Amino acid sequence: MRAWLTCGALVALAGCHDSLDDMDGIFSRGPRRVFCAANLDTVAGSDLASIHAGLARARTRGEVIHLYAHNPGGTVPLDKLEAVLDDIDGFELPYVTYAELAAGPPTGAAVALSFDDTSVGAWYAARPLFAQHHVRATFFVSRFFAISADGRAELHQLAADGHDIEAHTINHLRAPDVVADRGLVAWRDHEALPSIDVLADDGFARPIAFAYPFGARTDETDRALLDHVAVLRSVSFSFSAPVSDPCPY
Ligand SMILES: [Zn+2]
Numbered sequence: 001m002r003a004w005l006t007c008g009a010l011v012a013l014a015g016c017h018d019s020l021d022d023m024d025g026i027f028s029r030g031p032r033r034v035f036c037a038a039n040l041d042t043v044a045g046s047d048l049a050s051i052h053a054g055l056a057r058a059r060t061r062g063e064v065i066h067l068y069a070h071n072p073g074g075t076v077p078l079d080k081l082e083a084v085l086d087d088i089d090g091f092e093l094p095y096v097t098y099a100e101l102a103a104g105p106p107t108g109a110a111v112a113l114s115f116d117d118t119s120v121g122a123w124y125a126a127r128p129l130f131a132q133h134h135v136r137a138t139f140f141v142s143r144f145f146a147i148s149a150d151g152r153a154e155l156h157q158l159a160a161d162g163h164d165i166e167a168h169t170i171n172h173l174r175a176p177d178v179v180a181d182r183g184l185v186a187w188r189d190h191e192a193l194p195s196i197d198v199l200a201d202d203g204f205a206r207p208i209a210f211a212y213p214f215g216a217r218t219d220e221t222d223r224a225l226l227d228h229v230a231v232l233r234s235v236s237f238s239f240s241a242p243v244s245d246p247c248p249y
Pocket of ligand 1 (some may be wrong): 116134142168202212213214
């Protein structure tokens with residue numbers, strides 16, 4: 001059984017405590033188009049020892065480890081995030097963005113760190129922390145219409161700092177639910193592709209990566225998007241409503 005399935009089965013009862021080094025789906029090596037990330041947020045229950053074991057695996061095997069969170073200082077405490085960044089520094093792991101992964105796999109071990117949704121103020125406030133640790137992260141932005149002009153300016157500053165701004169749907173809905181209700185084309189044309197266009201229209205580099213809200217994906221939604229973006233990111237499991245197959249490859 002894949003580690004994420006074990007994890008998903010346990011989470012409803014006791015939270016997820018699989019060590020990250022056992023979660024094969026969050027590691028990549030070689031060309032790939034669908035990636036899967038482990039959650040650093042408190043709710044995921046991955047402690048620093050587990051994250052350390054994951055980083056050690058990436059270093060030892062020459063893999064990319066995929067990690068994500070939402071709101072620094074909110075969903076993930078700042079001291080935990082800082083401890084993870086210290087640990088990454090200790091392993092001398094370089095960062096890779098999803099735009100870079102779209103161009104091809106790195107030559108050795110790396111960390112793909114992403115932050116999802118709309119917490120632009122918290123991301124911006126973490127700039128000194130990011131700079132101190134030479135972090136280059138990917139921000140998967142949803143509900144761009146709800147981000148203020150000031151927030152959009154902060155997002156542009158993050159892009160200017162070397163971070164990667166990518167798409168995460170318009171309304172942050174579960175893709176399979178929208179497909180069931182309104183059809184695949186409606187989901188693609190009203191939820192997915194416009195979240196790419198709004199960023200490009202606002203002056204960001206045209207997104208070439210897309211992250212699924214809740215990791216809720218299907219082979220059908222993958223196919224619908226991979227003509228439009230180079231890479232997709234899912235998550236290793238979803239807490240509020242587990243999805244059946246978040247890490248397919
Ligand atoms: Zn999200």
